[in-house]
Amino acid sequence: MTATPAHPVDGQPRTAAYWPWLVWALALIGIDQVTKQWILSLYQYGDWTPVTSFFNIVRAHNTGAAFSFLAEAGGWQRWFFVLIGVVATVLIIWQLRKHPAQKFFCFSISSILGGAIGNVVDRLQHGYVVDFLDFHFGGWHYPAFNVADMAICVGAACLVLDEILRARRAKRSAASA
Numbered sequence: 001m002t003a004t005p006a007h008p009v010d011g012q013p014r015t016a017a018y019w020p021w022l023v024w025a026l027a028l029i030g031i032d033q034v035t036k037q038w039i040l041s042l043y044q045y046g047d048w049t050p051v052t053s054f055f056n057i058v059r060a061h062n063t064g065a066a067f068s069f070l071a072e073a074g075g076w077q078r079w080f081f082v083l084i085g086v087v088a089t090v091l092i093i094w095q096l097r098k099h100p101a102q103k104f105f106c107f108s109i110s111s112i113l114g115g116a117i118g119n120v121v122d123r124l125q126h127g128y129v130v131d132f133l134d135f136h137f138g139g140w141h142y143p144a145f146n147v148a149d150m151a152i153c154v155g156a157a158c159l160v161l162d163e164i165l166r167a168r169r170a171k172r173s174a175a176s177a
Contacts, residue, residue: 018100021110022093028114032147033121036130048134055135060144061128085120089113104162111155118148 043049043059050056092113096106122129131144 018093018096018106021096021100021106021113024107025110025114025117028111028147028151029118029121032115032118032151035132035147036118036122039130039132043132054137055133057132058134058144060131060134061126062131062144063128082120082123085116085123088116089120092116102162104158104165108155108158108162111151111158113155115148115151115153115155118146118151122148 039057039059043057045059045061048056048058092109095109096113099105119129129146129148131146131149133146134144135142
């Protein structure tokens with residue numbers, strides 16, 4: 001039996017495919033867009049429905065980035081954030097192709113990919129991102145967010161955890177050598 005040849009750049013087996021990670025990103029985009037369309041069809045801007053004492057469904061529009069960063073910038077930020085999303089998409093797909101066998105890493109960045117594209121679709125379609133999850137406590141409201149935002153945050157947290165675990169493995173490997 002012959003061994004599977006390694007990729008010349010990173011030593012990963014050539015049989016490792018990155019398409020499952022693209023499917024995961026597409027699933028996140030689909031869930032994100034379906035939930036946003038649901039909100040757009042049922043709620044007018046600013047409408048809200050209390051669900052619990054600390055959570056509402058609300059229709060909010062965000063022309064900025066996280067925590068409404070640059071929301072009042074006058075319109076140019078729409079295209080700036082679209083450009084960032086396109087650049088991130090290219091870089092993430094490149095990394096998925098380069099490291100398809102690193103499952104946790106690929107899960108992390110494909111989650112970020114799905115969230116980024118989900119919000120880019122909103123910016124292109126509406127000029128703003130549709131947010132609808134509103135958590136609050138004692139009159140203070142956390143900024144409303146959506147499924148794409150959750151995917152980006154989970155992906156970023158997993159990416160940090162992946163790097164911590166990778167550093168620990170490298171440290172153990174160096175100590176045992």
